[in-house]
Amino acid sequence: MGSMEVLDYADLALVVVDNRGVSEYETEILRICRENKLPFVLVINKVDEDPGDSGLQRTVLEKFQTKPILVSAKNGLGISELKAEIIRCAPKVWEGNSIVGDLIGPGDLAVLVVPIDSAAPKGRLILPQVQTIRDILDHGGQAFVVRESELQAGFSALQTKPKLVVTDSQVFAKVSTLTPEDVPLTSFSILFARYKGDLDSLTAGAYAMESLKPGDKVLIAEACTHHRQEDDRERGCQR
Numbered sequence: 001m002g003s004m005e006v007l008d009y010a011d012l013a014l015v016v017v018d019n020r021g022v023s024e025y026e027t028e029i030l031r032i033c034r035e036n037k038l039p040f041v042l043v044i045n046k047v048d049e050d051p052g053d054s055g056l057q058r059t060v061l062e063k064f065q066t067k068p069i070l071v072s073a074k075n076g077l078g079i080s081e082l083k084a085e086i087i088r089c090a091p092k093v094w095e096g097n098s099i100v101g102d103l104i105g106p107g108d109l110a111v112l113v114v115p116i117d118s119a120a121p122k123g124r125l126i127l128p129q130v131q132t133i134r135d136i137l138d139h140g141g142q143a144f145v146v147r148e149s150e151l152q153a154g155f156s157a158l159q160t161k162p163k164l165v166v167t168d169s170q171v172f173a174k175v176s177t178l179t180p181e182d183v184p185l186t187s188f189s190i191l192f193a194r195y196k197g198d199l200d201s202l203t204a205g206a207y208a209m210e211s212l213k214p215g216d217k218v219l220i221a222e223a224c225t226h227h228r229q230e231d232d233r234e235r236g237c238q239r
Helices: 024-035 055-064 079-089 127-138 148-157 169-178 188-196 199-211
Strands: 013-017 040-044 109-113 142-146 164-167 185-187
Touching: 013 024, 024 040, 040 055, 040 079, 109 127, 109 148, 127 142, 127 188, 142 148, 148 169, 164 169, 164 188, 169 185, 185 188, 188 199
Parallel strands: 013 040, 109 142, 109 164, 164 185
Antiparallel strands: none
């Protein structure tokens, strides 16, 4: 996806040029931003190379009716001013995608099944699990977090049937056998594929496997932020 296409999904555009000026490409981006009423911040970088020249700033101001923020990524000049301008220009209400906000409502209970193995970080949860908990709270829901080994006892202790169960893909089969059939079950991987990726394309790819013929080649790519361990299995897919 190119820069122009990203503008259709952006809440704020940060247009960075250097001290050579604004090219036709950046000019077109700024035009689209104004046409679509997309907030933007125009930044001139590398001002440390010629700090005494204000001609470019004056030209940009006259041409785009926008005062640029002058920064130097090399020495940190103007970074505080840039952060302040981003906050000032950013939408007051963010209408971004939600992890589970459209799956639960205020007061609903979501059960998060979090396995703890040797690959799990000591003393903390991995980021997708933390973000899911926060998203549940942001939408007025309740989060019940339990390991798969205590899930059955956890269900028995609950007075309210959960609206949703979310688990790690490595214990999905076990959790599926314990979860009531009328309670939706998903995984952190699927939630984040929907939240950050293109779940429709991923689903279409899964269905395409049914049409594979002997000899067909399939590329499977996985990116992990840690070294695999003996019982790690599929945990790396969530990181």
